[in-house]
Amino acid sequence: MLAVMLRCEAEIGELLRQIVDIESVSGHEQALADQVFQALAVHPHLRLARFGNVVVARTDFGRPERVVVAGHLDTVPVMGNLPSRLTEVDGATFLVGRGTVDMKAGVAVQLNLAATLTDASRDLTWIFYDNEEVEAVKNGLGHLALARPDLMRADLAILMEPSGAQVEAGCQGTLRVVVRTHGVAAHSARAWLGHNAIHDMAGALAVLAAHSAQEVLVDGLPYREGLNAVGISGGVAGNVVPDACELSVNYRFAPDKTVAQAEQLVRQVFAGYDLVVEDAAPAAAPGLGSPIVASFVQAVGRPVRPKYGWTDVARFAELGIPALNFGPGEPDLAHTVGERVRLDQVRDCRDLLARWLTAPAG
C-alpha cells in the first residue's frame, strides 16, 4: 500500500479528515507518528526529534519567548465510528468519527500551523505524543519530561485538549488512596468469634457522606474540589464474617495545594484508618498572572474557565511553565460513539492561534 502523505498545508477540514482516518488507538500510534514526522521533515524552518512515537518540531527564529503547543496522537478505542464522515447540522459542517474531538482536531491545527508559520513573534515547539488515553506510566509526554525536559522548556505551554475553543486554565490535582480495614474471619453463625471488617468501614463512609467539597478560588477562578469513594469491596462468602474491606477514594484538589498537602488532608479525614496512596498527580495553577498567559487570554477574548479534570498541563506546571488547555471540540463529546467536531470551530482555533503567534509579542 502506498501511504498518502499528510498535506499539512491543505484546508484544515481536509487535513483533519486525513488524520482521523489514520486509526491510532493508544499503543498503535506508529503509522500516524510516521506520517507526522515525514510531513514536518520537509520544512527547513523546523528541527525535528523523535523518541518512539513522540515527535518534537522546534523553530529557531531567535525570539526571546518560546511557546510549546502540544497534543496527543492516540484515541480511545474505535466503536464502529471510523472512517470519518461529514454531516451537516443546522447549516454547520461536522466531521464525525473517533478522535475528531479528542484530539485530532487539535493535532490538525498544530500540524497546519507548524508547517505554515515559517515566521512568528515567538519561537515554537510543536509536540505530538502517544499514550495519553491509557495508564499515566505510558504517557509519551511524561517520558519526554523525564528524558528530555530541555525540549519542553518554554514561557507558555498550550495543550490542545478539546475545550470548545475556550481557555481552560490549570487543572485539578488528583490523589487516589485505598483505605483498608482488617477484621477476623469467622462463620457468620458464630460471628462473635470474628470481627467484621466491613462494619469497621462505617466511620470512613460516614466521613465521606458528611464531607462537603470546597470551592477554592485561584487567580479568581473557582476550582471545585471533590472527595469521592470510587470503589469498595469486601466479603468472602454469604456465610463468612469478612476479615478485610477496601475502600478506594479519589480526591480532586484545587491548584492551591501540592500533592503532599492533599495527602495530608486526606490522612486527616481518615485519621485512624490504614491508608495507602495508590497514585497521585499534581494540580496545575492557572498562572493568569503571567504576562504571556494574560496576552493569550486577551487574544482569545473569551471568558477563562477552570479545568475540571487532570490533564497533561500539569507536566508543564511541574517544570514551572504556565500551561493552558485550549483546543477545538466539545469536551462532552470526547470518548462518545457520536464524537464529532464542528469544522468552523477548528478553523476558528487555527486562526486565533495563528494571529496571536504572529502578533507582536510582549
Place this chain on the structure above:
Amino acid sequence: MLAVMLRCEAEIGELLRQIVDIESVSGHEQALADQVFQALAVHPHLRLARFGNVVVARTDFGRPERVVVAGHLDTVPVMGNLPSRLTEVDGATFLVGRGTVDMKAGVAVQLNLAATLTDASRDLTWIFYDNEEVEAVKNGLGHLALARPDLMRADLAILMEPSGAQVEAGCQGTLRVVVRTHGVAAHSARAWLGHNAIHDMAGALAVLAAHSAQEVLVDGLPYREGLNAVGISGGVAGNVVPDACELSVNYRFAPDKTVAQAEQLVRQVFAGYDLVVEDAAPAAAPGLGSPIVASFVQAVGRPVRPKYGWTDVARFAELGIPALNFGPGEPDLAHTVGERVRLDQVRDCRDLLARWLTAPAG
C-alpha cells in the same frame, strides 16, 4: 471391578473405613448410595425406597412412636486425604481422611444399627441422602421433603451431623438480603454532576456497626444471633463517581422467630433502603419440652448445647417434627485437611443410640 459389598455388621471402625474409602464428593454419591442400598436390601426387617441417591429404610415393628435417623452421604472435595488411614494419638485410635467427621462416622452408625436392630422399642426410619454440602436447591433431604414428606414423618428426628457425641438442639435460621443504593455516575473531577452510591451506604453500615446481637433463650438454651455484612461491592473505575453499591447482609436468628419475622426485623433495621431477600431458611426450635426429646437427652446424659449454624434439622422442624443434631466427630475438624474421628467416640455414639432405641419407650 468387583465392588466389595459393605458389611454393616462389621466392627464399626472397619465399616467406617469401608465407607470413607468410597469417595463420594457432592454430586458423585451414586457408588456409595448403591452400596448402602444393596447392603440394606438383604435385611427382611427393612422396607427400602430409593429416589436418585436418597435411600430410605423403614422398619414396621408396629410401635406407637417412630424415630428418623438421617445422615448425608456426600463430602466436601478430597484434598489428598483419601484413602483413609489409622493413627494413634495418646493411646486412642483415629481414622484420618475426608468425610470421617462430616459425616461418614454418623453414616456408619446408621448403617450398623439399621442392619442389627431387628427389633426396637420405636419404629425406625433410616434416611441416607445426597448433596448436603452444596447449594440448598440440590439437597436430597429437601427433595424428599417435597416429594415424599410421608417418609419423613416421625415423633423425633436425629440428624447425625458431627456434634462431638453431644446433643446440639435445634438450629439458627438464616436470612440473606441485599441492600442496594442507586446514584448517578459522573467523572470524579466533576463529582457534583453525579450522586455517589457508595456514600449512600454510610447509613446502612452505621446501623450494622452499632447493632448489638441479641441472645435469645429458647427452652433454656441461649441462641446467639448475628447481623453481619458478608459482602460489599461498588465502583466502576478510579475516576468515576459510582452509580451503584451493593451490601450483602446475613442475619442468623434464634428459633423464636419465623423467616417472615426475621425479614420484618431486617427491613426495620434498613428502613428506607432498597432491600431484596436473596435466600432464607427457617430456624428449628430445640423442642426440649417434647417427652421423646427429653427421654433421648436424658439417655445421652450430657449437657445440651444450642446449635449455631443452620442444619437439615430445620427441614424436620418445618414438618412439625422435633429434631436434634447428635453424631460422632468434632465439628471443628469438619472440612479440614486433617479431618479425623476418634473411633471410641463412634462406638460410644453407636452404643448410646442402640441402648436408647431398644430401651422401653415412654
